[in-house]
Amino acid sequence: MSIVPRPRLGDIRVSKPRLAVFKFASCDGCQLQLLSCEDELLSLAEELEIVHFLEASSRIEMGPFDIALVEGSITTAADLGRIQEVRRQSKKLVTIGACATAGGIQALKNWADRSEFLRCVYATPETIDTLSTSTAIADHVQVDYELRGCPINRFQLLDVLRALLTDRRPKLPSHSVCLDCKRRDTVCVAVARDEICLGPITHAGCGALCPAFNRGCYGCFGPAQQSNCDSLVDWHLHRQVTAPTLVPLLRNFNAAAIEFRDCGDRVDPQSDLGQNL
Amino acid sequence: MNKKQIRTIEVAALTRVEGEGALRVVVEGERILDVQLAIYEPPRFFEALLRGRPLDETPDITARICGICPVAYQMTAVHALEQALGIVVTPEIRELRRLLYCGEWIESHGVHMHLLHIPDFFGYSNSIELAQVYPHQVNRGLRLKKIGNRLLEVLGGRAVHPINVAVGGFFKAPRLSELRSLADDLQWGLEAAIDVVRWVASFEYPEFKGDYEMVALRHAEEYPMNEGRIVSTAGLDIATDEFEQHFEERQVPHSTALHAWQLPHRSTYTVGPLARMNLNRDHLSACAYELSESVEMQWPCFNPYRSIIARGIEVVHAFEEALAIVRRYQGCSPARMSYAVSPGQAREGMWATEAPRGLIYHRYQTTSDGKIAHAKIIPPTSQNQRQIELDLAALLPQLLAQPDSAIGLACEKLIRSYDPCISCATHFLKFEIKRL
């Protein structure tokens, strides 16, 4: 990989598509995936102009944007307004990661008593602006494409960017993790090692990582399309796996994704069925 | 006395730092009234949401505090929990954990140096612009970072939020061939990293001497990563489980991050690469030590702008150490110590490790049925934050003649040299503007 020196970006103001990256409640891991495209980053920067990416650039331009990548979930009243503005300014809005597509791990507070949560971390919680829920971006504005995962897969990110640059629809497979396990010749950990694995109900995208490392999938890419969570959970209940073991598995990084949420609530003996939702 | 003009300088969004924050400075004439490093990153309540979770999920959940240094969270969490449960890992597991941490240091320092910080020294607003003029250096940086990522992927499954870290060890030990296949890249990386340090050391640095206490881990034999005693440049020397007797974290109104200070006087202190190197230079790997001697730098160093050099030297160290581990590796069996949660016994464990940005501390109480009862997490950034503000206050008087934008930029550069990770400051509050 090498690049030829060329005039400073500022000098060649051709109309390249304008990319912006926005962050809401999140860990930065998903936007970091953009910087982790080491081989592609510079050539990507030739195809589009990164005009708003606080983590990586001090150049801050205003909208409108052709492509907005949105990381993170909505947890504060201020962000509730900000996402509307981002949507208004952006032609295509792509949400990246479990926080943005399903509320992230912080959505666990949707099940908890908020004041108790605050007190647990802060001595004087009054000054904190926080909603009682963490919600996905799509709950608030229209989203053009969703990239799943905690974190997203950088190859999928590249594919989406390339697709948007060439004006085609990105290919985002919606099958289960199982298919990818088999494609990479991993022996099923659920059957062979009796691990509880969410692979059959989890959206593809990671390349079936966990089972390849001898552990069950914990669902970080969220529910697969038309996933049958109830059946898998019932199967385990039937085998004497208890609800307290199963519920936290459904309720982690994609806790608020509808399929995982409903299934978890159904089997949770202590469920107050999403009172905050 | 004349009524003086009140001047407010604001940097609405700090850039090229991880996470989101702002800076607000209030000046009256020559007097700095207030400096606030405001963190408006929405709070995510990790300590609260950990409660009641099965303890073996802790490394996976705490990783999500920060996508830049997830390994630091995982490492600190597993050690703290192993302490609670009385698990002792094998030397092989210990070594692989060090290797994993090397990967994260390489990656995280790589991001900070090449993508976030170096553009400052050339007046560019990002590394893509920098690459137009210094393509070789930027490409080299990207490749270094990529090798760090590769190491994390082989050992952890992926670079962000690795899936292979477990309480007790690893879910799966890497195959010999997998690790060995990294050797060539690591060798290249070692040499390239040395060149990077030489390059970086040739930059011009502002004169600035902080009057600090610097705190880091210190291990008897090795450069600190996963364990050690907590020591400071002022002579502190305590075991990690005494941390909370000496340090305290408090909420401040202008930030969603908690601030930490040292007891009994609530004095500030800093952590990070400079602190580590000032306190542990004798344990650097051969090349790294030699480099630390040959570059133009006074040790101990108290100039935060120069921490990029320390960071660079640590990358050299990480490459050299990773290479040695990879060459020594003979497999690791068992990959994971088995453990059972003994019923009826609640336990507590605490640990500190060295995240890329400095000392990180976790304490957990577990319930008798293997759940987390209580969690306390103190990341590096909340420990540095107060000191950053003080540094800014010290810097500002020399700058006041300049226009606001220039002051803002100069402040941002100082902040960036600390490599603050705002996402990390777990338990962050909302910034409220104080009107004068």
Next chain:
Amino acid sequence: HNNYFEFNLGPHSWKQFLFPPKLTVAVSHRDSDGWRFETPQASLPSYAFLGARACELAAIAIQDRIFLHGPYVDPDYKSRRESTFIIAVNCTVAAATCFCTSTNTGPKCQAGFDLALTELEDHFYVEVGSVRGAELMSELHCVEATDVDARLAVELQLRAKKQISKFLETEGLQSVLLDNPEHPRWDEIASRCLSCTNCTMVCPTCFCSSVTEVVDLTAENVLRVREWDSCFNIDFSYMADGVVRNSRRSRFRQWLTHKLASWHDQFESSGCVGCGRCITWCPVGIDLTEEVALIRATPSSNRTLPIVKTFSAVCVLPQEPTE
């Protein structure tokens, strides 16, 4: 135990070697004149399969019919297949999921091997199935098998056969499935099926695939990569106006009726060789033999074949005009 082969099937079949999960089938380059296309050289690994069982030989024979004996030949499969040497093993024990006796594919290896071993106490009884097999044997220092060996081998094979407890009634199976597209059982299965694709992935005869584009940075070199796909995937039947099989019910029905019924029309045999892998590896324990038995037990009454049904009165089928 000290035996090498006293187990049954591995988790993954030999399919992965002859019909690899990922394969580049076409390559495009762009030059100043536009796109140029190439078919990559068929790969040329030489495999020896050691330990293939009777059901797997049957499965390979089925895939041969698909990839070699249809109107189009898969060039890569062909070259892999031609260079494969098969040392089969006769099962001497059976697993609870085996039902090759129902599908008439085992447990004894009948054909399709170069050598077939039966593991006796301290030596192997070898049957030669091809010229290549005979050539190999002539270079090994083997002793002539005795009648005792032969008898022992048969006994062990019979033991395996007797251990098989699972049964699939194949009599009239095609119509049981094809005539019952609206059977209520499909709904019941759909409530349990995860549509995870495991059964199709482990099945030694399933052959569905999709081609995806793999683009390099410059977009000047594009690979067309064929990957295993499955009729359980929603996108599999995607069309511009909508997905055809947009329910787990319809996808499971497609799989089972294809495998056990319409396969006969396509390839003159069942698509099932009774290996039981799909039962073993189903995460929620769905067993096709049980499902088939249940459908068979209560044929559904609402056969909906609208066109024929509506018009059979009007439409008097004439004899076909001769060509």
Next chain:
Amino acid sequence: MNADAVAVPAVDRSDPWKTWSVRIARLIRESETVFTVDLDFMEQGILQHYQFLPGQFNMLYVPSVGEAAISIAGRTNQGLLQHTIRSVGTVTQAIERGGEGMSLGLRGPFGRPWPISPLVETTATVDLLVVAGGIGLAPLRALIDQVGEQRANFGNVHVLLGARTPADLLYVDRQDKWRDQGIDVLTTVDRGNPLWKGHIGVVTLLIDRLSIARPHATAVLTCGPEVMMRYVARAALRRDILESNIWVTMERNMNCAIGLCGHCQLGPKFLCKDGPVFRLDEVAKYLGVQEL
């Protein structure tokens, strides 16, 4: 009429991924969403040797985007291959955007064509009823052209064309030529406009009005949306046309076009190699089953 008595021109069956380089010589807009491309082979001499039968299709390939199955509509006067395409998704839109001069890949011809020779070779002359809906005319065009050229071989020939609006009617110029060749061409639209003087309503209504003199010697060839074809079949059967003389075209997701990928199955049929043209009695059983 025997379903299989058709000669398929040879494709290299041992190299089914063989892709030819072609270029769009001209793009003709047929309607707002439909366009026709004239394709020329980059390599000399292929165009002349390339043979297809009406009803067959090619896989048109846009590298990095994908392939789409597109019927061969016919040839231009210079012999270029014509494909008429409705722009619905990634590949078809990419072709539309690429426009004239675009370089493409082409594999084919694939599939079972319309049964022209069996129809001609029957003892009595056959009357034809061709029914097309929307883009469904594309795969029938080459057939109608050929029938026009060999007009004497057939009895009455009716072509019924349906479209959503007058602007969606395809090949308007060509329709006159067909009429000149003695083909009865009727058109109908779902929604007219002030200038539209023709029929309004679904094509099946036209069938009901048609005089079909010899139902048992009439063959129906139809292509269009599946529902339309179902109604056409129903109407034809009602007029005593034999089920074995009705031919329909089916559509399913198509990936390899050579019967190896499994996508295009309809019951036991692989649409790509057993179809896309089917005799009604071959597929009637599957037409009514939801989600098959």
